[in-house]
Amino acid sequence: MTTTYAVLSEGLEKRYGEVHALRGLDLAVPEGTVCGLLGPNGAGKTTAVRILTTLLAPDAGSARIAGHDLVRDPAGVRRRIAVTGQYASVDGDLTGAENLRLFARLLRLPRSRADELLEEFGLAGAADRLARTYSGGMLRRLDLAAGLLARPSVLFLDEPTTGLDPRSRNAIWDAVRGLAERGTTVVLTTQYLEEADRLADDIVLVEDGRAAHRGTPAELKALVGSRAEVVLAGAGPLEPAAAVLDRLTGSAPDLDAERRTVGAITTDPTLTLPRLVREIDAAGIHIVDASLRPPTLDEVFLRLTGRKETAA
Amino acid sequence: MNALALEGSALVGRNLRRIRHAPAITVMTQTMPIVFLLFFGYVLGGALAVPGAEYRSFLVPGLLVATAAGGLMTGMFQAAQDTHRGVMDRFLTLPVSRAAVPLGQAVADLLVCAVGTVPMVLVGLAMGWRVEGTALEALGAFGLLLLFRFATTWAGILLGRVSESEEAAGQLGSATFMLPLLSNAYIPTDGMPGWLRTLAEWNPISAVATAVRALFGNAPVPTGAAWPVAHPVAGSLLWSLGLLAVLVPLAVRRYARR
Numbered sequence: 001m002t003t004t005y006a007v008l009s010e011g012l013e014k015r016y017g018e019v020h021a022l023r024g025l026d027l028a029v030p031e032g033t034v035c036g037l038l039g040p041n042g043a044g045k046t047t048a049v050r051i052l053t054t055l056l057a058p059d060a061g062s063a064r065i066a067g068h069d070l071v072r073d074p075a076g077v078r079r080r081i082a083v084t085g086q087y088a089s090v091d092g093d094l095t096g097a098e099n100l101r102l103f104a105r106l107l108r109l110p111r112s113r114a115d116e117l118l119e120e121f122g123l124a125g126a127a128d129r130l131a132r133t134y135s136g137g138m139l140r141r142l143d144l145a146a147g148l149l150a151r152p153s154v155l156f157l158d159e160p161t162t163g164l165d166p167r168s169r170n171a172i173w174d175a176v177r178g179l180a181e182r183g184t185t186v187v188l189t190t191q192y193l194e195e196a197d198r199l200a201d202d203i204v205l206v207e208d209g210r211a212a213h214r215g216t217p218a219e220l221k222a223l224v225g226s227r228a229e230v231v232l233a234g235a236g237p238l239e240p241a242a243a244v245l246d247r248l249t250g251s252a253p254d255l256d257a258e259r260r261t262v263g264a265i266t267t268d269p270t271l272t273l274p275r276l277v278r279e280i281d282a283a284g285i286h287i288v289d290a291s292l293r294p295p296t297l298d299e300v301f302l303r304l305t306g307r308k309e310t311a312a
Numbered sequence: 313m314n315a316l317a318l319e320g321s322a323l324v325g326r327n328l329r330r331i332r333h334a335p336a337i338t339v340m341t342q343t344m345p346i347v348f349l350l351f352f353g354y355v356l357g358g359a360l361a362v363p364g365a366e367y368r369s370f371l372v373p374g375l376l377v378a379t380a381a382g383g384l385m386t387g388m389f390q391a392a393q394d395t396h397r398g399v400m401d402r403f404l405t406l407p408v409s410r411a412a413v414p415l416g417q418a419v420a421d422l423l424v425c426a427v428g429t430v431p432m433v434l435v436g437l438a439m440g441w442r443v444e445g446t447a448l449e450a451l452g453a454f455g456l457l458l459l460f461r462f463a464t465t466w467a468g469i470l471l472g473r474v475s476e477s478e479e480a481a482g483q484l485g486s487a488t489f490m491l492p493l494l495s496n497a498y499i500p501t502d503g504m505p506g507w508l509r510t511l512a513e514w515n516p517i518s519a520v521a522t523a524v525r526a527l528f529g530n531a532p533v534p535t536g537a538a539w540p541v542a543h544p545v546a547g548s549l550l551w552s553l554g555l556l557a558v559l560v561p562l563a564v565r566r567y568a569r570r
Contacts, residue, residue: 053401054570055401055404055405055570056570057570075407078405078407079407081405082405083401083405085398085401085402087397088398089398089400089401089402090398090399090402091326091330091397092397092399093334094326094329094330094333095333098326102322102323102326103402103406105318105325106319106323106403106412107406107407108318130333146402
């Protein structure tokens with residue numbers, strides 16, 4: 001079986017004067033999957049979304065979205081996609097209902113479709129209030145509802161939960177998961193590793209306008225390895241424990257005198273928690289806690305991008 | 313073309329609804345000229361050599377044209393707001409014609425201006441201004457006013473679309489109230505120094521004001537004026553249609569540009 005890609009881009013480049021926002025971004029997002037573009041501010045995520053949604057023309061490179069060529073057939077692309085922007089792409093001087101009815105009319109959809117989505121996103125009660133009086137979470141829901149009017153094949157979400165409280169964030173996450181289950185391809189950008197971890201089937205770490213790393217959340221974590229950490233008892237020096245961890249993991253341990261911890265990243269599959277404890281014990285070091293766990297995506301991110309910083 | 317009509321009318325509705333929810337700017341741009349009319353008609357008019365009643369008959373058509381020129385400001389405000397707010401991303405990622413957004417804005421603005429002219433006409437009538445020509449000529453005058461409004465709105469849309477920010481557009485837009493001052497909208501150009509007179513008479517506002525005065529039968533076409541003022545109806549049509557022919561494609565291209 002061959003994979004069909006909802007988004008396939010090659011060598012996308014974009015410059016703004018001196019700033020090289022994208023330096024050859026390649027993406028391959030299989031149909032029906034969720035792809036997370038993860039990266040810090042200024043990495044090029046938003047530029048990528050603006051290009052893929054036909055708002056910007058790339059300086060170089062090509063892309064096919066839902067089978068339509070981005071450069072030659074932007075109108076075809078627009079018929080298959082929807083976007084939820086970093087800033088709500090709705091009209092603040094219209095009510096929620098007026099917004100959805102306007103977009104529905106532009107899409108030749110019946111008014112009932114707008115009302116259906118107001119209901120679905122819990123906005124029926126606020127339907128006749130001006131959108132600019134909505135809370136951040138309500139605005140984002142209205143924006144998402146606007147994007148879903150026409151049942152797009154590919155949905156782009158640019159930092160969908162930035163600035164939202166946890167409850168609103170969970171509501172957006174539930175909506176995205178629901179869409180993915182029903183087969184919509186989702187491309188989302190985020191600065192939150194937890195968000196990418198929870199929603200994305202594949203993660204692309206974007207750095208300096210390029211895909212620095214890509215893989216499933218588990219693969220990215222495996223790439224970095226596990227983190228071994230011990231918490232020392234008493235008030236003695238940390239160095240002996242550091243020496244043991246250095247020998248076991250082959251990587252430079254980090255010491256925290258405050259928390260009395262010594263930790264190090266390991267990619268050695270034979271290093272198990274019992275072996276870690278035995279080795280520490282054999283060295284005559286007293287510990288109150290020990291752990292060997294997969295790194296969080298935050299650690300992955302810091303490590304993978306931090307590495308590049310030292311190389312540069 | 314059918315698609316553009318459907319999308320354009322949806323966006324006309326959008327712009328009218330926006331005005332209903334936030335009428336302040338629209339009300340201001342339509343009532344300021346009435347304040348001007350009273351100020352020029354009674355405060356300044358009393359000090360002018362022209363007999364007061366005659367000056368007020370001269371002034372009302374001038375103010376109607378100055379109001380029509382206000383499309384420059386309203387067009388700029390609205391287009392800059394749309395351009396610098398998130399909603400534009402939605403419009404541009406929808407499969408709709410690139411001309412629909414500016415067209416919807418321009419047509420809505422025209423409707424608002426047509427309705428907004430009524431109070432001004434009523435105040436003018438109360439001040440002693442009358443339609444002194446035929447009804448057909450009067451209709452022609454209103455037609456020229458609306459055509460000119462449509463042209464200035466498209467100029468505003470283009471400027472608003474290319475503006476750096478909403479604030480920049482706001483400042484530039486507010487500065488456009490000066491344009492009627494450099495025309496014969498408020499005072500005849502005869503008394504101006506030669507170079508200023510030439511400048512004022514080549515201001516499109518002067519041609520339209522002269523045409524409207526002539527069609528309402530309020531004032532004759534001045535002699536010895538520059539071509540657009542000496543041939544005011546042709547001059548007004550050429551100015552308005554010429555501006556539209558240049559500005560509409562430019563504005564639509566700016567909306568389509570990625």
